[in-house]
Amino acid sequence: MTFIDEEFGEVVVRKSALSRRFSFSVAPSGGLRISAPCGVSERSILRALNAARREINTKLGITSESEMKKRQRADKIELLQSKARRILPERLQELARLGDFKYEKVRFSHSSSRWGSCSGKGTISLNIALMQLPPVLIDYVLIHELAHTRQMNHSAVFWKEVERCDKNYKRHRKMLKLHSPHV
Numbered sequence: 001m002t003f004i005d006e007e008f009g010e011v012v013v014r015k016s017a018l019s020r021r022f023s024f025s026v027a028p029s030g031g032l033r034i035s036a037p038c039g040v041s042e043r044s045i046l047r048a049l050n051a052a053r054r055e056i057n058t059k060l061g062i063t064s065e066s067e068m069k070k071r072q073r074a075d076k077i078e079l080l081q082s083k084a085r086r087i088l089p090e091r092l093q094e095l096a097r098l099g100d101f102k103y104e105k106v107r108f109s110h111s112s113s114r115w116g117s118c119s120g121k122g123t124i125s126l127n128i129a130l131m132q133l134p135p136v137l138i139d140y141v142l143i144h145e146l147a148h149t150r151q152m153n154h155s156a157v158f159w160k161e162v163e164r165c166d167k168n169y170k171r172h173r174k175m176l177k178l179h180s181p182h183v
């Protein structure tokens with residue numbers, strides 16, 4: 001049974017032998033779904049709906065808010081990803097050329113707590129959250145990862161490699177700590 005409610009729009013009623021009482025949820029169509037016990041009358045469904053209006057409003061409000069946040073995050077990830085793909089490979093190549101570094105390939109991530117990483121095989125992973133940083137800090141991260149293609153550690157020799165391409169790396173490193181790689 002489906003009907004239109006003034007407040008909630010389309011209401012879909014599902015009767016089920018398993019339902020012992022009324023419960024309310026969001027239907028896939030976005031309207032309201034009422035699960036009702038078998039054999040209840042239309043009138044008692046309406047009565048249950050009227051009695052639960054406030055509860056339903058709270059529930060729908062919370063659901064649509066978390067849905068919205070999820071959707072906003074997905075949109076943001078998509079945007080950062082396309083920006084990252086457009087800008088970072090080219091910049092990495094340029095910095096590698098300037099610093100005489102060699103890397104195998106570049107890939108992107110977004111679910112990590114790190115800005116970037118470099119594998120032993122020379123694959124550089126870059127967090128798309130980099131696109132939220134000022135260019136000078138993006139460069140610092142790229143140089144940092146490129147330096148790992150020579151030194152897979154954070155030894156003094158490694159920092160010398162970084163310094164060769166970024167004289168102000170100490171300041172940039174500190175500034176970077178003020179940002180979060182979380183998208």
Ligand SMILES: [Zn+2]
Nearest residue numbers: 144148153154
């Ligand atoms: Zn490192």
